[in-house]
Amino acid sequence: MQYKDYYKTLGVARTATADEIKRAYRRLARKFHPDVSKEPDAENRFKEINEANEVLHDPKKRAAYDALGTNWRAGQEFRPPPAGAGAGAQANGGETTDFADLFANIFDRAFRSDGREPRRGRRGDDHTVKTTITLEDAYHGATRQITVEVPDGVVNGQPRFRSRTLNVRIPEGVTPGRQIRLAGQGGASANGGAAGDLFLELDFAPHPHFTLDGKDLKLRLPVAPWEAALGATVTVPTPGGAVSLKIPPSSQSGQKLRLKGRGLPGLPPGDVIALLEIVNPPVINDAARELYRLMAERLAFNPRLELGM
Template identity: 75%
Template structure:
């Protein structure tokens, strides 16, 4: 049989902490979960990730695996030494173990029991899904209805599909990538064990005017040349409604002005960062062209002076 490098499967170092292993597993499980993944080999990779996590998240199993040595490479022919697992009795999810490799069973055995009562209660796996919302919903908060189709594995290895609908409250002020934990809404437990948790990862849909940066919101604000040169008070849109903004005289394109507390809600709230963009009016009438000619004649202005030309 072939040796399996569980550390390589999860993409962590051999001295990785339990938190690092947990984070790596959650990321990969979310990426390759057959219910949501678009990857061609998602189901096979999901099984590999589950098997690696089954070993590395448990200190006893990890110690037994590490005792095999660190000189093996993934894919090498492997024959476990006698008593590789020592005298310890290992516990794992029998339903999942039906999908584990011969390499796994050669070390830890297949803990199948004809009587399900002989297997221990086990907490269900956590699940991760992404949910897309508009920026306005992130600002005000919203309610979303999500439908979940989950594959459940029974103690005998059989699988069933369970569908359910959840009404989810999105709190105001959520940011890109934030995870919302729904306790007990993950995969069902084994043999009466508690269910896992469901994690919703927020994805903010693109907005025509606003660009989020954490809790701050960036807005490109077009202004006329005379507003930039002379200064002006202009009306500016924000997620919370329009406000008045004073443009300082002598402003330039790219200059940033801050509207304190006008970003996403929070403690403290974010700001709206206004980026000025000077827009020249079109010379599409004779009067407009004459105005430009007068400016060229009367203003001693060379926009390329810094270039030395």
Template identity: 65%
Template sequence: MQYKDYYKMLGVARDASQEQIKRAYRKLARKYHPDVSKEPNAEVRFKEINEANEVLRDPQKRSAYDALGSNWRAGDDFRPPPGADAYRDFNFNSGQAGDFSDFFSSIFGRAFGGEGREAKRQRGGDHSIKLTISLEDAFQGATRQIKVEVPEHGAQGQPSQRSKTLNVRIPAGVTQGRQIRLTGQGSPGRHSGPAGDLYLEIDLEPHAHFTPEGKDIQLRLPIAPWEAALGATIRVPTLGGSVSVKVPSGSQSGKKLRLKGRGLPGSPAGDEIVVLEIVAPPANTETAREFYRQMAEKLAFNPRAHLGI
């Protein structure tokens, strides 16, 4: 492998100041940027000056490079001297890291995980867990403290688990299956990479009265036969408290009444769908049985007439 003279690549002296290095890099970057340069070797030169700048712009990295010695010349054969591993603990954030040379990797390889330029800063993994809440919490919003186990890599790279407790704000109006993203709460990154994210998938507990359907909620509402036949104004429960609802005369089981904006909050809010169910009183007394007998005699009613029987 050949030694690379980063100072020569940028056209500066070995004792150049950081400001001189910055100006030289900017000038050359403008000249050789592949998107604008007409130079035949623009892409190669652009990679070289990025690599040189990556090392020389940081005093600590520059010092590690200078410690190799000043007698090397560009084009000479190069082997890392004993102790060069001590220089492989830096983090390089350049987006061009994958294009750095073998010379660069031989000196600073551990900055990418000890595997040369192929191993870069790695973002931590994302994880998803289910968070079960009540429909009332989804309606009002809530704060929950949760304990999660996040996979990570130990000091020697072996897999492990890390337990942590988080206070989570559940916004009003969340629906079944919605994901809440907790940025940076996933697995830690490797080689100084950013942490992943944690996603909380909302799971609504079954409710005694309401069935959620997206932002809408459905309620099956029992009514008496005379309320259905004659019409009535009755109280109906909602997540925000009971309201008065008018049942039209002649209503049948299965008829739906829509209460606008009485579902889960949002823009727009969901609705409450009230499904009427006619419930007949039990014939468990002689008075009740006599009443039903009179109805059978006096009302010409056949609920199966539409079946032709």
């Protein structure tokens, strides 16, 4: 394994201040972040940059790292190659050893004298953001490119956010409030641990015809007076396509008719619930007016009878 010059990785001098190291890390992290970078080998470069920053931003770790340039002894002897030499690191009688692993081992022994296991890097924070999908996405399932605003640290005491564009698979049958977990897409660890997770909480865009009730879909279905009175078969929209629905004779406004299994997919699937609404034809001419007059005369119907009126 080659000697890893962390100063060279960040592009700073060995005399760089903490602020210079911080600025260099942020600039390179933005440039090579795998989610946005178009640079070749961005993922490996991003890992190298994080590894270097993990050591150099911490004064104790940096001091231990700098000490390895001479002769460090902590259970074994190790002499790294001179800065910039790029030769293999030799330890344990000539066996080639990865410098980063060896350094981590030496550092833990040197600074953890309490006998406990070396500390692992703290896992990054989980983040939850809301995103809006369509009813059709939930019914059929879909892959959507979604842009979200996620926390990205704190500047001057205020949270900072950045936009991220992700390709997300929407499973069929999801309902409002459901969360989709994107492993490793949350906050980055500040000290080399695993990244947190990003949870997308789903919200639904308003639909022109349907409202959601769990996996059931409610639909306001206008019908003509004669369709409700005499019975009829009408065409009804559903997310899976138009279907026929039988209106029973003597149906009333507010009556519910159920299309079994036509709602959102699931085990069991939801239903489409049609809520009947009788719509009267407008009086647009004398013929229509005469027809209504004859109905009033011959039917003798009192819709307020149950009110005692």
